[in-house]
Amino acid sequence: MKEISIHFTVNGKKVSLNVPSRKRLLDVLREDLGLTGTKEGCDVGECGACTVVMNGRAVHSCLVLAAQADGAEILTVEGLAQNGELYPLQKNFLEYGAVQCGFCIPGMLMSSYALIQENPHPGEEEIKEAIAGNLCRCTGYKQIIQAVEATVKR
Amino acid sequence: MKKSKFNIVGKPVIRQDGLEKVTGQAKFADDINYPNQLYGVMVRVPVAHAKIRSIDYSAIENHPALTTICDANDIPGAKKVGPIKQDQPIFCYQKIVTPGDVVAMLVGESEEELLRLRELVNVEYEPLPVLTDPRKALEPDAPLIHPELGSNLVIHHPLRKGDVEKGFAESDYILEQTYTTPFIEHAYIEPEAVIAIPREGNKGVHIVGSIQNPYTTRKVVAAVLGWPLAKVRIQQAELGGSFGGKDDIMNILSARAAVAALKTGRPVKIRYRREESIQESYKRHAYYMHYKVGFTREGKIKAMKIDIIADGGAYSSMTPFVTWRTVVQATGPYEIENVWTDVRGVYTNNPYAGAMRGFGSPQPIFAQESIMDEIAVQLGMTPDEIRRINGFRSGSITATGQKLEKHDVNVLTVLETAVRETDFARRWRENQQQTKKRLDLAALEEAAANPGPFILHKEDFLEPEEVLRKGIGLAVSFRGTSLGAEGVDAVAAYLSLQQDGSAYLLSGLAENGQGMRTTYSIIAAEVLGLRPEDIYYLDLDTGYVGDSGPTVASRATLMGGGATKVAAETLRQRLEKVLRRHWNLPETTNFVFADRTVYPENQPDRKIAFAELCNLAYWEGVNLATIGWYSGPKVHWDESVGQGPAYFTYVYGCQVAEVTVNLSTGEVYVERVVAVHDPGTVINLLGAQGQVYGGVTQGAGYGLWEEISVDQGFIRELNFDQYLIPTSKDIGEIVPIFVEGEERYGAWGAKSLGEPTLELTAAAIANAVRNATGRRFHHLPLNLEEILLGRKLYPTSKRGSV
Numbered sequence: 001m002k003e004i005s006i007h008f009t010v011n012g013k014k015v016s017l018n019v020p021s022r023k024r025l026l027d028v029l030r031e032d033l034g035l036t037g038t039k040e041g042c043d044v045g046e047c048g049a050c051t052v053v054m055n056g057r058a059v060h061s062c063l064v065l066a067a068q069a070d071g072a073e074i075l076t077v078e079g080l081a082q083n084g085e086l087y088p089l090q091k092n093f094l095e096y097g098a099v100q101c102g103f104c105i106p107g108m109l110m111s112s113y114a115l116i117q118e119n120p121h122p123g124e125e126e127i128k129e130a131i132a133g134n135l136c137r138c139t140g141y142k143q144i145i146q147a148v149e150a151t152v153k154r
Numbered sequence: 155m156k157k158s159k160f161n162i163v164g165k166p167v168i169r170q171d172g173l174e175k176v177t178g179q180a181k182f183a184d185d186i187n188y189p190n191q192l193y194g195v196m197v198r199v200p201v202a203h204a205k206i207r208s209i210d211y212s213a214i215e216n217h218p219a220l221t222t223i224c225d226a227n228d229i230p231g232a233k234k235v236g237p238i239k240q241d242q243p244i245f246c247y248q249k250i251v252t253p254g255d256v257v258a259m260l261v262g263e264s265e266e267e268l269l270r271l272r273e274l275v276n277v278e279y280e281p282l283p284v285l286t287d288p289r290k291a292l293e294p295d296a297p298l299i300h301p302e303l304g305s306n307l308v309i310h311h312p313l314r315k316g317d318v319e320k321g322f323a324e325s326d327y328i329l330e331q332t333y334t335t336p337f338i339e340h341a342y343i344e345p346e347a348v349i350a351i352p353r354e355g356n357k358g359v360h361i362v363g364s365i366q367n368p369y370t371t372r373k374v375v376a377a378v379l380g381w382p383l384a385k386v387r388i389q390q391a392e393l394g395g396s397f398g399g400k401d402d403i404m405n406i407l408s409a410r411a412a413v414a415a416l417k418t419g420r421p422v423k424i425r426y427r428r429e430e431s432i433q434e435s436y437k438r439h440a441y442y443m444h445y446k447v448g449f450t451r452e453g454k455i456k457a458m459k460i461d462i463i464a465d466g467g468a469y470s471s472m473t474p475f476v477t478w479r480t481v482v483q484a485t486g487p488y489e490i491e492n493v494w495t496d497v498r499g500v501y502t503n504n505p506y507a508g509a510m511r512g513f514g515s516p517q518p519i520f521a522q523e524s525i526m527d528e529i530a531v532q533l534g535m536t537p538d539e540i541r542r543i544n545g546f547r548s549g550s551i552t553a554t555g556q557k558l559e560k561h562d563v564n565v566l567t568v569l570e571t572a573v574r575e576t577d578f579a580r581r582w583r584e585n586q587q588q589t590k591k592r593l594d595l596a597a598l599e600e601a602a603a604n605p606g607p608f609i610l611h612k613e614d615f616l617e618p619e620e621v622l623r624k625g626i627g628l629a630v631s632f633r634g635t636s637l638g639a640e641g642v643d644a645v646a647a648y649l650s651l652q653q654d655g656s657a658y659l660l661s662g663l664a665e666n667g668q669g670m671r672t673t674y675s676i677i678a679a680e681v682l683g684l685r686p687e688d689i690y691y692l693d694l695d696t697g698y699v700g701d702s703g704p705t706v707a708s709r710a711t712l713m714g715g716g717a718t719k720v721a722a723e724t725l726r727q728r729l730e731k732v733l734r735r736h737w738n739l740p741e742t743t744n745f746v747f748a749d750r751t752v753y754p755e756n757q758p759d760r761k762i763a764f765a766e767l768c769n770l771a772y773w774e775g776v777n778l779a780t781i782g783w784y785s786g787p788k789v790h791w792d793e794s795v796g797q798g799p800a801y802f803t804y805v806y807g808c809q810v811a812e813v814t815v816n817l818s819t820g821e822v823y824v825e826r827v828v829a830v831h832d833p834g835t836v837i838n839l840l841g842a843q844g845q846v847y848g849g850v851t852q853g854a855g856y857g858l859w860e861e862i863s864v865d866q867g868f869i870r871e872l873n874f875d876q877y878l879i880p881t882s883k884d885i886g887e888i889v890p891i892f893v894e895g896e897e898r899y900g901a902w903g904a905k906s907l908g909e910p911t912l913e914l915t916a917a918a919i920a921n922a923v924r925n926a927t928g929r930r931f932h933h934l935p936l937n938l939e940e941i942l943l944g945r946k947l948y949p950t951s952k953r954g955s956v
Contacts, residue, residue: 036185037178039394041343042428046874049343077178090176094168097840100848101667102175103182103344103394128882135874137341137395138667139844140851141882 006070010035011079019066026050026061028069029076037077037106041135048134051107052076058114060133077106080113089113092147100138107134112148121152161748163680163902166840170671170691171392183347183364183391188421191349192221194414195268196430197258197275202286202503202867203297204250204279209257213274219267224414225258231380235405237370239308241300242402242469242506244378244409250279251299252468252503253868254434261414261422284503284866288465289442291500299468299501306501308466309474311481313495313796315553318448321457321492325448329528332444333521335934337437337465337862338855339871340510341879344394346403346435347425350411358385359412365390366400366664367704372696374405375412386412390694396666397852398509398706402471403435429872436508437862439476439499440465441517445525453533453543457492458553460484462518464499464507471508473499475640479514482800485553486522487565487632488544493553495796503867509706511849515633515913516856520934523629523917527924531586536579537628537921541569546632554791556799561903562895564832568808569630571893572830576810581626585925588623616817623815625926629917630808634801635899635906636709636786643709644785645702647717648692649678651725651778655750655765657684660692661714662702668908669841670710674718676837677901681722683747683764699781708805708906711837713784715901721782728778732771733762786899803899807831807910809850811918812886815926820941822923824854825886827915834897834905846890846911853915855880858935863948870949 002021009015010033019028029035029052038061041049045060052061053075080087089112092098099105108131115122115130122130127148128141136144174180199206211223226233226247233247234240246255257277260268283297290296291306299306322328348363358381365371368388376386388408393400407424414422426434441464448457462480466473481497530540545565550558573579601608637643646662659678665671675689692698702714730745733752737760744755753761762770771778791798812826829846836842859878863870871877897903916934923941924930931940939947 030185035178036181039182039344040184040427041345042874044428044873044875047343047428077176081177086176093176094172097166097169097844099169099172099175100669100844101342101344101393101395102171102180103342103667105175106178109176131882133881135341135343135879135881137343137397137852137879138848140847140849140880140885140888142847142888143840143844145882 004067006066008069008072008074010074011076021067023066024062025064025066025069028066029061035076035078039103039106046135048107048111049104051110051134053110053114056114056117058111075110077109080109089148089151092150096143096147096150098139098144098147104134104136108136108144116152124149160680162676162686164836164839167672167676167686167838169669169841170675170686171665180392182344182394183349183362184425186349186362186391188349188351191421191423192261192263192414192418193265193268194259194261194411194422194424195265195272196256197260197272198253198256199250199277199279200253201250201279201281202253202284203282205282206246206248206250206257207278207280210276213276214271217271219262219264220260220271221262222414222418223258223260224410224417228413228417229378232377235374235377235409236470237402237472238474239470242406244406252505254505256434259410259414261418286502286504286864286867288440288463288500288502291502299503308470308499308501309477311477311497311796313481313493313553315555315797316492318457318459318492318494322448325456326451327532328446328448329525329532330446331525331528331932333524333932334443335441335517335520337440337505337507337864338860339432339437339862339877340397340399340435341877342395342397342399345426345428345431346400346407347423348404348407348411349421349423350408350415351421352415352419358387359415360387360389361408361412362389362391363404363408364393364400365404365408366393366396366666368664368694368696369662369701370401370704371405371408375409378409379412388696390664393664393666397511398513399435401704402508428874432872432877433869436471436506437467438510438512439473439507439517443518443521445521447525447529449529451533453535453540455488455490455544458485458490460495462497464497465502465504466499467502467504467506469506471506473507476509476514478640479634480518481796482554482634483515483632484518484522486519486526487546487630487806489546489550490553495553504864505862505869511852512909512913513707515631515909516916519629519631519913520917520920524920524930527627527921528930536582538569538573538579541630542566545569545630554800555797558804561803561897562832564806564893564895565630565632567893568806568830568832571891572628572808572810572828575828575891576626576812578626578628578810582925585625621816621818623817623926625813625815625922625924626810627918627921627925628808628810629914629921631910631914632804632806633906633910633913635712635803635805636707636801637703638801639789639791639798642703643713644783645713645717646700647674647714647721647782648699649718649721649725649780649782651768653769653772655688655768657689658692659689659718660694660698661717662699663710663714664694664705666705668710668845669838670714672841673711673837674714677715677718678722681719681726681747683752684750708908708910712900712905713786715837715904716784716899717782719782719901720784721780724780724782725778728776729767729771732774732776733767736770803897803905805832805834805906805910807914809914809918811915811922813919813922813926815923815941817927820938822858822919822936822941823886824919826889827918828889828891829911830891830893831907831910832893832895833907834900834903835894836892837901837904842892842907843890845907847888849908849911850888850915851880851885853912854885854919856934857916857919859937861935
């Protein structure tokens with residue numbers, strides 16, 4: 001299989017890799033970089049568990065070819081906390097009980113993060129819209145929405 | 155009142171495993187890899203019912219990407235498994251009975267190569283007639299799914315109480331209706347994954363996976379390998395949702411991985427993508443329910459006759475127990491003198507059905523609560539009035555002849571709380587008065603089918619303000635806690651205090667994401683005066699504590715909470731003894747354990763730090779580790795007539811749904827659900843609220859969108875593009891309210907909540923839709939086409955729908 005050379009930034013670190021041309025960003029993150037916080041749930045861009053932030057936008061990493069990430073800035077859930085300090089969204093997810101099984105949570109955090117970067121003061125409907133592509137089967141979304149609301153209010 | 159005596163119980167507490175989960179560090183099964191690991195990929199045959207003639211691997215057997223092939227010939231022990239009847243093969247070798255069936259597993263280093271190679275396996279088979287309608291399963295000419303059993307009947311649960319014919323004779327009215335509910339998918343967001351690691355020498359096999367019930371998995375793997383239980387160690391990885399769904403399927407995948415690991419001497423991982431997950435995993439049973447109810451003009455129900463067929467699909471799995479809960483609870487929380495119920499679970503070639511959150515209750519609750527509202531409408535009563543007349547009170551006798559006593563029988567309390575909170579009766583009556591005009595789609599369809607002059611008049615159109623209709627509906631339930639007469643009901647909890655006052659805790663039950671680790675930590679911390687964060691919860695591994703049965707039936711808080719409290723109290727007594735000796739206090743001295751300190755009840759100034767006390771005990775050689783054990787009281791059951799005290803206690807709930815129905819699109823929007831539950835004592839408020847939000851949302855999915863439809867045994871909805879579960883935008887406000895009834899079992903009377911929150915919602919929504927539209931819908935889900943056309947539409951292989 002043809003290999004291509006890609007260079008991008010993940011969680012602030014520069015990465016250069018040779019990967020098969022049809023490899024997905026999701027697989028590069030999980031397999032080549034060991035960043036298993038990003039999850040695989042459906043492979044068709046419906047569940048949002050694989051959401052990462054690419055150049056400031058939330059994307060389904062199962063629908064992004066690694067080649068498309070060449071030159072990009074990628075942020076995954078592992079990059080949210082800085083110097084051992086949780087990002088405010090992470091703290092509020094804990095405080096508001098937004099986490100149950102936790103499998104959707106990395107994707108939820110990244111969608112919420114992208115929303116806040118673009119719109120620092122979203123209302124409830126905007127929050128719901130931002131995470132509408134992230135399926136959660138445990139929480140009914142209420143405490144996740146509350147956690148995001150609490151983050152943008154502060 | 156109860157709350158005041160606690161330091162931590164009942165307050166919101168941050169979950170034990172939260173930090174790992176918000177930082178992406180939590181290790182789910184597919185996040186774990188071992189050196190030299192192989193993958194297993196399944197071989198299936200695109201047929202629903204067939205006799206296997208031969209399996210030919212010749213096209214692939216010398217391929218370099220293939221390390222080995224495993225099929226039924228590689229199984230040293232039990233070739234078929236199952237929790238009740240052993241009818242499900244690990245690898246099929248005689249017959250295919252549903253399209254999810256697996257005949258072999260290819261093992262190699264590259265999953266991608268194996269997926270390609272599996273297309274080249276040639277299975278010769280002889281197709282057999284396919285049975286998809288469970289209502290025909292018991293007909294004499296029905297194809298037999300498992301011919302060796304002689305019948306497609308998995309189980310028949312009869313229940314006979316009083317004399318129904320006499321009850322019908324004494325009734326002023328009789329109502330007969332039929333309701334159906336579909337198969338649905340658990341839709342845990344994490345698909346199945348498991349790794350089997352062969353150990354050195356005689357150490358056996360170690361299995362790590364997305365496993366709901368490690369002790370059950372161990373039984374199955376040991377049986378398949380023909381090994382002693384102790385030679386198989388099952389470790390639960392972080393579990394990405396289960397809802398009853400990662401039981402049988404994980405047992406079977408674990409067994410396949412173990413067989414391959416032992417055959418190759420290398421770790422073998424199996425991980426499913428969504429399509430394979432939906433294709434092979436079990437579902438919630440589809441039910442066909444016929445209810446006949448006799449009642450007086452005053453609203454008293456005199457008799458109920460119920461006939462239910464549950465589609466168990468291709469394998470029996472949990473069907474006997476699921477349908478048993480149905481037979482116990484099918485008449486709802488109402489005292490009825492004369493009851494005649496038959497619940498039959500049957501085999502078909504459909505995907506098999508097993509445990510799913512609710513476990514045989516969401517289906518009859520939909521039917522029974524719909525009927526109750528129809529009775530109310532017929533008698534000119536409100537839904538709360540009819541339930542007040544018939545609802546259980548303390549001392550009521552259930553359909554199984556059990557007297558409800560020695561706990562708060564809170565059916566009417568939760569009902570009144572919900573009714574008051576929502577101003578239910580007034581709003582329900584107002585909505586009943588709305589114009590019931592609607593689009594006459596039947597006329598439109600007829601006109602479309604018969605081309606010719608067709609004229610719509612002004613009155614055929616809905617005015618814009620008539621399009622959106624408001625509705626309010628309620629549903630109530632009682633639910634037997636834990637396993638009841640299903641089986642042994644006992645749980646272990648290991649608690650070990652360290653010299654510095656920190657502690658290890660581990661129960662034999664499994665964290666499913668519901669927050670059980672946190673609940674147990676709160677209970678131990680409450681007893682010992684610690685903070686929940688002082689307690690370090692261990693990873694569940696079958697090697698550490700005794701078999702505690704499965705984490706099912708909303709029993710974790712009740713049973714494991716009970717065991718944790720026993721363990722904490724045992725260690726507390728040992729510490730008290732040390733302190734009495736140390737301070738030379740009389741035997742009668744009572745102590746307070748709070749804020750990481752301990753002091754005599756009457757001397758609050760004489761404090762010792764908890765850590766110091768542990769250190770003291772450590773140097774005295776006191777055993778600071780223990781295993782708490784909690785077992786439920788014996789229950790018994792006469793299966794010939796369905797009589798007996800089925801469960802040792804019950805919980806009660808009432809949900810009110812407020813909906814808006816768009817009559818021109820068929821869309822139902824749930825504006826608000828008020829969920830009033832009596833779970834006994836609430837241990838963690840955040841966790842309890844989370845159960846309600848999540849359960850109600852799942853229940854709304856069941857009510858409005860979710861269906862696994864089957865075409866000749868083949869599932870149509872294999873991924874989330876077709877199988878629709880609720881998103882953040884699909885449901886409005888949810889208001890959890892807890893009524894904490896008195897209870898003597900469990901930790902301070904903490905009972906069950908997970909399943910009660912889910913089982914009521916679809917029924918409450920259906921009743922709200924009835925209130926909004928004036929029409930009764932008998933078939934879940936109430937999706938657009940059901941509301942608009944009164945029937946379901948399914949995609950076909952050609953263009954369009956049927």
